Amino acid sequence: MDHERRRTDEARDRLRDHGADALVLSPGPEQQYLSGFGTEQSKRHTLLVVPAEGEPFFFLPAMFADGARAASWVETYHTWEDTDDPVDALRESFESHDLLGGDVLVNERMWSTFAQDLRTVAGGVDRAGEVLTPLRMTKDEAELDAIREASVIADDVSRAVRGLDLAGMTENEVVGEIEYRMRGEGGEGASFETIVASGPNSASPPYRAGHRELETGDPVILDFGSIVDGYLSDQTRTVVVGGEPPEGFVDAHETVIEAADAAVDAVEPGVRADEVDAAARAVIEDAGYGDCFPHVTGHGVGLDIHEPPFLIGGSYLEGWNHVELEPGMVFSIEPAIYTDAFGVRVEDLVVATEDGAERLNGSPRTWEPLE
Structure with a gap:
């Protein structure tokens, strides 16, 4: 108190x-x-x-x-x-x-x-x-501890769910599995409406989940987070349900990982939020996917799932994308590529530190199923 x-x-x-x-x-x-x-x-x-x-x-x-x-x-x-x-x-x-x-x-x-x-x-x-x-925007140690714990819960559930045989389950059934397991790990619930977007549904950024059954070879975006003491986590992994991924998927996934790493490397005190977005976007544009990344590179996370700072160019939400990063700011890094056939999004939370960024998520970012 x-x-x-x-x-x-x-x-x-x-x-x-x-x-x-x-x-x-x-x-x-x-x-x-x-x-x-x-x-x-x-x-x-x-x-x-x-x-x-x-x-x-x-x-x-x-x-x-x-x-x-x-x-x-x-x-x-x-x-x-x-x-x-x-x-x-x-x-x-x-x-x-x-x-x-x-x-x-x-x-x-x-x-x-x-x-x-x-x-x-x-x-x-x-x-x-x-x-x-x-x-x-700047979190104290109590806030950071809660977000770290919520991130660990999401990571543990990500590993567990990606080790299941998902083929034949509906998107909504996978949502239920994720949210049940987060509660079982000590979370207070889902930090937002859990996203399980499979196959062609993964190509739509606003998509949440539905009754579609996951099929072998489907790319699936798994985007969810947990809650601890009211504070939220947020992470995304894009996986393939066994078999071979669709044509072009591996290149897109590798590009998204490279863009995420470039964004994290750009984080340090004094750097503007929109400059981190520019670092990720440059990688995606250089790879030829410039028209396939329609949303922010990241957003602040705390008691809200979307709060300043916002990692995007232009004048976003009254200039909250122009703030200079400070130690203790927590935000997502979530570059993405959406083609006509599939989508890829990979997301970690990071906290700005005195000399860079600390990743709060550590679950594997590979698209392959986990053992």
Whole structure:
């Protein structure tokens, strides 16, 4: 809990510099990041309020209070019952902390109904991204430990699943096998919708999983991650289900591995995120696959599966691809090639260090089945 308290102090300093009176955060990664308490969004007003001056407090349904107290260092609670008008109760809580009519910053995925209710008690409502995003991009040791553990779980499951006879299983059955095994290894669930894209389905970057049966010789993209203490992992391997791969697959796979290695080699403090993308993209373009790599080389990972920094050229998400890398930033490296017949994607998480990058995934990157 000391980690969350320190993060809250840093957020409060940035809040004062921004000139706002309070952060108001609905359930989600931002609320967990500062308080330690994480819960799902619901129709009930469940808010963490961090004033620029004074101690933070929770405004939440009475039935949630015990869970928040057990998980969080925050000591002050304003609760309301289902028979209460939550907006009236929110107004009373704001008034008791001298925040009525003040300017507040909210997390960007707050439901519009809560933002509208806040406008009845606050003077102004704006986004909290400029305050919280720079803090969340650089992970502390507690965060890194959780991501490392989640990555080990995903690696162990990757090895196990790739040792199975996958021919004849449907994509959805393989998804079930992966997610069952991650739970069995101690994970808290899947960090995103598990991807098992086989044969022609592997050629579609947005594809997830379906009822197609895996066939001998199919390329299969296996993209999944686990969760530990709310922190996520993300790794991808592209394998072939026995037999011989399709024509051109081996060359594409070797090119993707080379591109991934070039991107990892480019990581060091002070390098911009889009420069890492350029290193991977140059390898793929030189090999003649320039039109076959349509997505980012990587994205930040933490309490969210997609968060800054973003490894892509142009002006991506308000310039979060132009940030200079710093030690403690965690992000994926996932170059890919998609042809008309198949796709290849290989992904590891890395953490930027003082002099380069540390890979957080160690499962074999070969396309051949594992023993």
